[in-house]
Structure formats: structure tokens, C-alpha cells
Amino acid sequence: MRLASVALLILTAPALAQEVEGDAERGQNLFQRQCTSCHAVDEPRNSAGPTLQGLMGRVAGSAEGFTYSSALQESGITWTEEALDAYLANPGALVRGTRMAVRVPNDAHRRDIIAYLAAQ
Ligand code: HEC
Numbered sequence: 001m002r003l004a005s006v007a008l009l010i011l012t013a014p015a016l017a018q019e020v021e022g023d024a025e026r027g028q029n030l031f032q033r034q035c036t037s038c039h040a041v042d043e044p045r046n047s048a049g050p051t052l053q054g055l056m057g058r059v060a061g062s063a064e065g066f067t068y069s070s071a072l073q074e075s076g077i078t079w080t081e082e083a084l085d086a087y088l089a090n091p092g093a094l095v096r097g098t099r100m101a102v103r104v105p106n107d108a109h110r111r112d113i114i115a116y117l118a119a120q
Helices: 002-018 024-034 081-089 107-118
Strands: none
Touching (some): 024 107
């Protein structure tokens, strides 16, 4: 019994390590450097990109007053952590023809940015 639980711990430890939550504070920093030139997140203001205020659970391509690509508008995506992770890793791979070209290739950076966006 005891041995079995030790074995279980050893087996699950790497999986647990991968599920570490993103750090919203680091995410804010990354967001300010890589995203604020085109996106506001603390107000419903669109600029070169749509506002990302209230992004989690929002239907893709639905910020009022922003002219999206039809690709994003017709994607049928609702923004969840998983969808954002895929979009930020490679927007064009998830939504062919989207006008957002910025990629965040680093897994940890994406997690941090998503944690920050989710906290807004
Ligand atoms: C050079 C300008 C630019 C930068 C920098 C940029 N984006 Fe975008 N982003 C856009 C544009 C334009 C769109 C709309 C794409 C479309 O219509 O296909 C968009 C769309 C998005 C969407 C979908 C929003 C919605 O309403 O469905 C998300 C999420 C997003 N960007 C996140 C980010 C994040 C996070 C960063 C920083 C890592 C970032 N973007 C950096 C221009 C930018």
C-alpha cells in the first residue's frame, strides 16, 4: 500500500510540474512589452488591435467597433485558456488568415500572459 502511493507520487510528479499556473505579474510585464502597442486590456478601447478587456469567455472577433478579419470573425472560437494558448503560439495556424501576426513561442511566457489576461 505504502509502496504503491510512493510509486504514484513519482509517476504523477512530472505531470503536476507541467500544470503550474502562469504568473499574472510576469504576464503583465510581458504584455506591456509585446502587446500594448496594439491592445488595451484595462479599457474598452480599440487601437491597431481590439481591446482585450473581458477576453476570457468572449467570442472571438466580437469587440464592439473593431473591424476584424473575416477569418477570426468566422472562426467560431470562444476564448478559453486552451484556445488562447494555441492562438498565441501561432495565430495563423489556429485561425488561417487572421491579421494578428505576433507569436509567443515560449510556453511559460504564454501561460503568464494568459494568467494576466484572465485576471483582467
Ligand atoms: C502589431 C499589432 C499587434 C500586436 C503587437 C499584438 N496583436 Fe493581438 N491582434 C492584433 C490584430 C490586428 C487582431 C485582430 C486579428 C483579426 O482580425 O484577425 C488581434 C487579435 C488578438 C486576439 C483576438 C481578440 C478577439 O477579440 O477575438 C487576441 C487574444 C490577441 N490579439 C492577443 C494578443 C496578445 C496577447 C499580444 C501580445 C503577445 C498581441 N495580441 C499582440 C494586433 C496585434
